[in-house]
Amino acid sequence: MKFIDEFRDPAKAKALVRHINTLVTKIPRPGGRPLQLMEVCGGHTHSIFKYGIAQLLPEAIELVHGPGCPVCVLPMGRVDDCVALAEHPNVIFTTFGDAMRVPGSRKSLLQAKAEGADVRMVYSPMDALALARAHPDREVVFFALGFETTMPSTALTVLQAEAEGIENFSVFCNHITIIPVIKAILDSPDLSLDGFLGPGHVSMVIGSSPYEFIARHYHRPLVIAGFEPIDILQSVWMVVKQLAEGRCEVENQYQRLVPHAGNRVALEAIHRVFELRPWFEWRGLGSIDHSGVRLRESFAHLDAERRFSVPNLKIADPKSCQCGEVLKGVIKPWQCKVFGTACTPETPLGSLMVSSEGACAAVYQYGRIDLAEVVRQREAVAAGRQPVGAGSS
Amino acid sequence: MSDGRGAPPRKSPRARSGKLRGDTITLSHGSGGRAMRDLIDDVFVGSFDNPALAPLEDQARFPLAELARSGDRLAFTTDSYVVDPLFFPGGDIGTLAVNGTVNDLAVSGARPLYLTCSMIIEEGFPAAELRRVAASMRAAAETASVAIVTGDTKVVNRGAADKLFINTAGIGVIPADVNISAARARPGDRLLVNGHIGDHGVAILAARDDLALEVPIRSDTQPLAALVQSLLAAGIRVHCLRDATRGGLATVLNEFADSAGVGIRIDESAIPVREAVRGVSELLGLDPLYYANEGVLVAAVPAEDAQAALAAMRAQPAGQHAALIGEVTEGPAGSVIMDTGFGGERIVDMLVGEQLPRIC
Amino acid sequence: MCVGIPGRIITVDDPEHRLATVDVGGVRRKINIACIVDEAHPPEACIGDWVLIHVGFAMSRIDEEEAQKTLELLRELGEMDAELEAMHAFDRAR
Numbered sequence: 001m002k003f004i005d006e007f008r009d010p011a012k013a014k015a016l017v018r019h020i021n022t023l024v025t026k027i028p029r030p031g032g033r034p035l036q037l038m039e040v041c042g043g044h045t046h047s048i049f050k051y052g053i054a055q056l057l058p059e060a061i062e063l064v065h066g067p068g069c070p071v072c073v074l075p076m077g078r079v080d081d082c083v084a085l086a087e088h089p090n091v092i093f094t095t096f097g098d099a100m101r102v103p104g105s106r107k108s109l110l111q112a113k114a115e116g117a118d119v120r121m122v123y124s125p126m127d128a129l130a131l132a133r134a135h136p137d138r139e140v141v142f143f144a145l146g147f148e149t150t151m152p153s154t155a156l157t158v159l160q161a162e163a164e165g166i167e168n169f170s171v172f173c174n175h176i177t178i179i180p181v182i183k184a185i186l187d188s189p190d191l192s193l194d195g196f197l198g199p200g201h202v203s204m205v206i207g208s209s210p211y212e213f214i215a216r217h218y219h220r221p222l223v224i225a226g227f228e229p230i231d232i233l234q235s236v237w238m239v240v241k242q243l244a245e246g247r248c249e250v251e252n253q254y255q256r257l258v259p260h261a262g263n264r265v266a267l268e269a270i271h272r273v274f275e276l277r278p279w280f281e282w283r284g285l286g287s288i289d290h291s292g293v294r295l296r297e298s299f300a301h302l303d304a305e306r307r308f309s310v311p312n313l314k315i316a317d318p319k320s321c322q323c324g325e326v327l328k329g330v331i332k333p334w335q336c337k338v339f340g341t342a343c344t345p346e347t348p349l350g351s352l353m354v355s356s357e358g359a360c361a362a363v364y365q366y367g368r369i370d371l372a373e374v375v376r377q378r379e380a381v382a383a384g385r386q387p388v389g390a391g392s393s
Numbered sequence: 394m395s396d397g398r399g400a401p402p403r404k405s406p407r408a409r410s411g412k413l414r415g416d417t418i419t420l421s422h423g424s425g426g427r428a429m430r431d432l433i434d435d436v437f438v439g440s441f442d443n444p445a446l447a448p449l450e451d452q453a454r455f456p457l458a459e460l461a462r463s464g465d466r467l468a469f470t471t472d473s474y475v476v477d478p479l480f481f482p483g484g485d486i487g488t489l490a491v492n493g494t495v496n497d498l499a500v501s502g503a504r505p506l507y508l509t510c511s512m513i514i515e516e517g518f519p520a521a522e523l524r525r526v527a528a529s530m531r532a533a534a535e536t537a538s539v540a541i542v543t544g545d546t547k548v549v550n551r552g553a554a555d556k557l558f559i560n561t562a563g564i565g566v567i568p569a570d571v572n573i574s575a576a577r578a579r580p581g582d583r584l585l586v587n588g589h590i591g592d593h594g595v596a597i598l599a600a601r602d603d604l605a606l607e608v609p610i611r612s613d614t615q616p617l618a619a620l621v622q623s624l625l626a627a628g629i630r631v632h633c634l635r636d637a638t639r640g641g642l643a644t645v646l647n648e649f650a651d652s653a654g655v656g657i658r659i660d661e662s663a664i665p666v667r668e669a670v671r672g673v674s675e676l677l678g679l680d681p682l683y684y685a686n687e688g689v690l691v692a693a694v695p696a697e698d699a700q701a702a703l704a705a706m707r708a709q710p711a712g713q714h715a716a717l718i719g720e721v722t723e724g725p726a727g728s729v730i731m732d733t734g735f736g737g738e739r740i741v742d743m744l745v746g747e748q749l750p751r752i753c
Numbered sequence: 754m755c756v757g758i759p760g761r762i763i764t765v766d767d768p769e770h771r772l773a774t775v776d777v778g779g780v781r782r783k784i785n786i787a788c789i790v791d792e793a794h795p796p797e798a799c800i801g802d803w804v805l806i807h808v809g810f811a812m813s814r815i816d817e818e819e820a821q822k823t824l825e826l827l828r829e830l831g832e833m834d835a836e837l838e839a840m841h842a843f844d845r846a847r
């Protein structure tokens with residue numbers, strides 16, 4: 001397939017890995033500490049595990065899996081609200097597939113469906129609108145979530161509903177924004193990240209300028225990265241090159257899709273339909289200022305939160321859950337106390353175990369070979385010896 | 394064959410006399426009375442038409458001696474079919490109900506012989522669709538050289554079942570020297586599949602229509618007995634065989650690794666996957682290794698027999714796209730590892746729950 | 754975080770509502786192309802475009818030239834790598 005297969009070529013990967021290996025030796029690493037690069041985006045996390053990218057990298061580079069999986073960072077209270085909406089007698093609740101499994105405090109959407117709620121999986125918000133057209137006697141609610149990549153599609157669907165005067169359609173809006181969460185991570189006192197792989201698909205909407213502050217104020221390099229394995233390796237090479245040359249810049253590996261200014265039509269649609277919330281709650285990270293959006297007052301009639309009563313309760317994450325620390329890269333998934341024991345993909349405690357883009361699920365599903373290695377290293381540390389570079393993932 | 398070997402089948406006076414009236418199936422068709430008799434005579438006996446079924450006793454009877462001539466063990470299996478939608482490109486619930494059970498028998502090395510057919514019908518089900526399903530079952534049974542010899546029909550209230558459920562059980566005979574089992578995978582064995590993976594899963598996903606995808610893919614539902622028999626006839630020492638239905642290729646490989654306490658290593662780039670199946674997977678963020686198949690089997694054979702096995706498969710209609718996809722290793726026991734075709738590797742685990750489209 | 758996949762627009766079905774059909778490896782699906790349409794690039798001009806598809810929307814046009822540049826750079830890196838390798842082999846041989 002064009003634009004896919006060329007970027008999965010193992011020969012190109014080999015060359016990139018060698019260049020990375022050479023560069024890495026030129027970067028001073030006090031105490032042999034590995035360079036920590038965070039991939040902000042869950043799509044990157046997924047690719048990294050799917051293609052086994054971490055094992056190709058030298059031990060001196062450690063990939064930290066960031067908060068960019070919108071399914072994973074959705075707080076339990078919001079899932080409960082979804083369930084409450086879905087259980088309204090006349091509602092058809094439409095959702096993207098992978099959001100159905102996220103545990104709420106009582107149940108997931110999948111469980112609500114089993115108990116009789118009319119929950120339907122859609123591929124596109126436009127499909128939800130088509131359902132509303134087809135069932136004028138029912139209330140169709142679309143569960144909107146995702147970062148700036150997905151926002152335009154919701155916005156354009158809302159505008160379409162408005163233009164057609166469709167009255168039985170509404171949106172339960174959980175869209176979140178990427179910049180505030182990156183900032184929150186950069187501001188955390190235990191920060192140890194050396195650089196970032198920027199979210200390629202978010203960037204094709206917002207462009208590359210919103211990241212400038214990371215280079216300017218926090219002195220960390222960021223490379224906007226595509227999602228094929230070669231894209232990811234090339235981006236790692238670009239970050240490492242910056243570090244080796246003592247530069248901190250925003251660079252764009254994903255030139256073929258990310259224009260500097262983003263997408264004007266998409267941004268306009270976002271601004272017409274959405275406004276910033278004063279704050280939004282993130283699972284594991286707590287409340288972050290201006291990190292979510294909701295429908296503007298003029299679209300209130302299309303806003304499920306205003307149209308139906310939702311419980312809107314704040315539910316604390318389970319105490320044993322360390323998702324926040326994993327999200328910030330402070331600990332590795334397997335260092336969480338409940339990883340693989342109380343928390344598994346079958347019985348997820350934290351949301352990082354739910355979607356395969358979640359760091360914990362990805363490690364659990366794809367990464368357990370490395371895990372054996374990690375356990376050995378941990379034992380070595382416990383026995384008082386220094387680990388030989390904390391293997392990536 | 395109801396009453397003894399070789400005797401010409403008695404035609405029951407009741408058989409094939411009834412005629413189903415009306416356009417839909419109603420509760421009266423399951424009541425045990427005249428309407429039910431008509432339904433069975435018309436739709437099933439008319440379609441399945443074979444000597445063992447015709448007498449319409451409460452059970453099918455077959456001569457032991459005849460069975461014993463072709464092997465020393467019976468293989469016996471059952472499966473229920475609840476596919477939605479009932480009709481899809483490449484087949485329907487009837488084709489699946491025959492091929493699925495035939496294949497469950499076939500992968501033991503057995504020659505499948507007899508099937509039962511039990512239907513649970515929701516009242517209001519269109520009679521024409523029932524005829525269509527029965528006709529598919531007949532055609533599939535003919536292709537697979539099996540006979541549907543006994544059956545049962547129930548009609549339930551609207552909402553108590555979804556349109557039509559079918560259960561089939563099957564009996565086959567295993568030749569004396571054949572011993573195929575997932576536990577027999579040995580380090581060094583080569584792994585083969587007989588064709589493209591994922592076709593059935595994708596065809597069903599597309600036929601459900603809620604994702605509004607137009608996909609040029611048909612279900613791969615097909616009987617595998619001839620393919621298996623040809624492997625045995627070619628003298629291949631088949632260690633393990635399993636058809637990769639629900640849970641897909643990944644699940645079968647994990648079952649081999651678990652049962653035999655061995656490791657498995659496969660090569661992603663060697664696994665046959667059609668372009669459109671890849672397309673759907675990329676669009677929805679799904680993994681072809683987990684799609685259901687209805688005409689794909691996985692075999693483990695000794696390395697020395699691998700090329701011959703491949704050739705034997707490719708000579709069969711059901712094996713034209715057969716491929717060597719990997720090998721059995723010493724371990725770690727129970728683990729399936731895949732070379733990603735990109736230079737990396739990853740674990741291929743059993744599926745947790747249903748595979749859901751990953752959209753964000 | 755956002756599954757996005759390259760596809761090619763094969764027909765524009767409803768220019769007014771910005772609806773088109775894309776092809777991804779033989780799979781077809783109706784999508785919305787509002788985000789890649791502007792004065793300079795009307796709906797009719799979208800036929801043949803390679804786009805990135807996300808939740809039923811074309812989110813961006815793929816710049817084939819930029820893709821080539823990226824691949825070219827990778828090729829150069831590969832050649833440099835081969836040269837280095839050859840040099841090392843030469844050193845080792847001495």
Ligand code: SF4
Nearest residue numbers: 322323336343350360
């Ligand atoms: S193992 Fe579970 S609880 Fe712990 S960080 Fe991961 S998802 Fe959260």
